[in-house]
Amino acid sequence: MVLTKIFFTTSAGYGICETQKMTYTKDGDVLYSVMIGGPVKDFDCLPLELAKKTLRAGRYAVFTHRGTLGNLYKTYQYIFGTWLQTTREELDDREDFEVYEHEISSFDDPDNEVKIFIPIR
Numbered sequence: 001m002v003l004t005k006i007f008f009t010t011s012a013g014y015g016i017c018e019t020q021k022m023t024y025t026k027d028g029d030v031l032y033s034v035m036i037g038g039p040v041k042d043f044d045c046l047p048l049e050l051a052k053k054t055l056r057a058g059r060y061a062v063f064t065h066r067g068t069l070g071n072l073y074k075t076y077q078y079i080f081g082t083w084l085q086t087t088r089e090e091l092d093d094r095e096d097f098e099v100y101e102h103e104i105s106s107f108d109d110p111d112n113e114v115k116i117f118i119p120i121r
Contacts, residue, residue: 013038015098016053056094060117061087068108079118094119 016035035053043052061083065075084091099115106112 003089013100015100016055017096055097059120061089061120063116063118065112065116066112067110067112069104069112069114070107072114073114075114077115089120092119092121096104 005026014037016037035051037050037053040046042102046052061079063075063079063083096116096118099116099117102113104112
């Protein structure tokens with residue numbers, strides 16, 4: 001994986017999991033697409049090359065991953081393997097997404113911080 005420097009000067013950056021495009025491999029791995037971007041007031045001046053996405057409102061469980069992005073999968077393993085199995089919350093059929101509020105200077109930076117929003121009912 002190649003990661004270039006991500007820096008959002010005025011607001012947070014988002015990574016949105018496209019759940020409608022998710023598929024499972026024969027080995028049980030999950031394949032999905034991710035849309036990256038940032039918030040805008042409206043779509044009126046959005047260049048044609050960019051896609052627009054509106055997230056549906058609702059409740060979210062919020063988790064914070066701190067550490068290298070290479071270990072981000074461990075936070076997801078905790079969310080879906082431990083937390084979801086022990087909570088009374090139920091997943092909702094909306095996209096989960098990540099919020100990057102701080103500069104990501106390196107994939108391996110132990111000071112990286114990512115907020116993960118998991119849709120719940």
